[in-house]
Amino acid sequence: MKYKNLGNTDIKTSLICLGTMTFGEQNSETEAHQQMDMALDYEINFFDTAELYAIPPKPETQGLTERYIGSWFKQHNNRDKIVLASKVAGPGAGWIDHIRNGPRLNREHMTTALDASLKRLQTDYIDLYQIHWPERSTNYFGKLGYEHDHSEQVIAIEETLSVLNDFVQDGKIRQIGISNETPWGVMQYLMLAEKHNWPRIVSIQNPYNLLNRSFEIGLSEMAIREQVGLLAYSPLGFGVLSGKYLNNQKPEGARLSLFPDYMRYSNENGIAATAAYAELAKDNNLTPTQLALAFINQQQFTTANIIGATTLEQLKENIETVDIVLDEDVLSEIELIHQKFTIPCP
Numbered sequence: 001m002k003y004k005n006l007g008n009t010d011i012k013t014s015l016i017c018l019g020t021m022t023f024g025e026q027n028s029e030t031e032a033h034q035q036m037d038m039a040l041d042y043e044i045n046f047f048d049t050a051e052l053y054a055i056p057p058k059p060e061t062q063g064l065t066e067r068y069i070g071s072w073f074k075q076h077n078n079r080d081k082i083v084l085a086s087k088v089a090g091p092g093a094g095w096i097d098h099i100r101n102g103p104r105l106n107r108e109h110m111t112t113a114l115d116a117s118l119k120r121l122q123t124d125y126i127d128l129y130q131i132h133w134p135e136r137s138t139n140y141f142g143k144l145g146y147e148h149d150h151s152e153q154v155i156a157i158e159e160t161l162s163v164l165n166d167f168v169q170d171g172k173i174r175q176i177g178i179s180n181e182t183p184w185g186v187m188q189y190l191m192l193a194e195k196h197n198w199p200r201i202v203s204i205q206n207p208y209n210l211l212n213r214s215f216e217i218g219l220s221e222m223a224i225r226e227q228v229g230l231l232a233y234s235p236l237g238f239g240v241l242s243g244k245y246l247n248n249q250k251p252e253g254a255r256l257s258l259f260p261d262y263m264r265y266s267n268e269n270g271i272a273a274t275a276a277y278a279e280l281a282k283d284n285n286l287t288p289t290q291l292a293l294a295f296i297n298q299q300q301f302t303t304a305n306i307i308g309a310t311t312l313e314q315l316k317e318n319i320e321t322v323d324i325v326l327d328e329d330v331l332s333e334i335e336l337i338h339q340k341f342t343i344p345c346p
């Protein structure tokens, strides 16, 4: 395994981070435990979860993912082996009312959220506590352009950060991070931390994959200069970049066969780009998955690649990409495809 520093801290996290959002829906507790066992065998020390999970969000499965991680810690008595990341949900326009009747990023909601996560995870601290998405409406979750709403009333980032500061002071969390954020949001968190001597964000968890390289506009520079590295999520674009949905295939039990509403990475240009990357992979004796994940692993601004899997075979293939290095020729070919299909699936 390879390791990187988490932000400006001396915490070393594995370049491959285990994503867990299938635990509790597509994966049972036993399968979840097998995945965590395998990850540990490969010397992965970084797991990512959220109060929201399992995915898709439903009242009856909310919190199950954290519960399965908690039961694994209890069985193995190995909490100290893992840098554990979780998240507090931001507001949702009706789609997550089962969480506190609609979550907000204020003291009351965040305190309830954190205490419930700690309980489910059977731990008394979370290493990296992340804001899952912003309180304000901005361009994330598939939106490339920004539309400003002058009338919007939101909890200020200053209030959210002051609550995170108290959590750190109380020892309930160690580091803080953001997710689905924009360059403006990153700079707000950094400026407010400096102004009040509050904790500094150490990471930004955003989508990043061959079909969505929007992170490179504005955020990649910030990640490097400000030491707020990328935790890349959906590295295979929900599995699309494995190539298994090409030619209208609908593999049984796969995410997009089960949940056809998840269309973020399946528009016409996304499919055409996937076919081009799959061809490039084949020409270089790689699987499409290997090409897609290795590309993320070797970006300078990547702190960790948050892989997801529903089987141990997938997990093995994904983790082992840590040893693949794409050469200059392959990288140039990727750029040619990228020029033709630039961010087809934000």
Ligand SMILES: NC(=O)c1ccc[n+]([C@@H]2O[C@H](COP(=O)([O-])OP(=O)(O)OC[C@H]3O[C@@H](n4cnc5c(N)ncnc54)[C@H](OP(=O)(O)O)[C@@H]3O)[C@@H](O)[C@H]2O)c1
Residues within 6 Å of the ligand: 018, 019, 020, 021, 022, 026, 048, 049, 132, 179, 180, 205, 206, 232, 233, 234, 235, 236, 237, 238, 239, 240, 242, 244, 253, 254, 255, 256, 289, 306, 307, 308, 309, 310, 311, 313, 314, 315, 317, 318
């Ligand atoms: N912050 C956020 O808003 C946010 C959003 C999304 C994800 N995340 C985090 O990022 C993690 C990963 O996201 P993701 O699950 O969307 O990642 P992804 O890599 O885009 O998709 C993973 C899915 O692709 C399929 N797959 C994985 N490896 C494969 C392989 N080798 N061959 C064929 N199919 C394969 C599996 O689904 P099937 O077997 O069902 O096909 C797997 O569940 C999540 O667990 C979560 O921790 C965060």
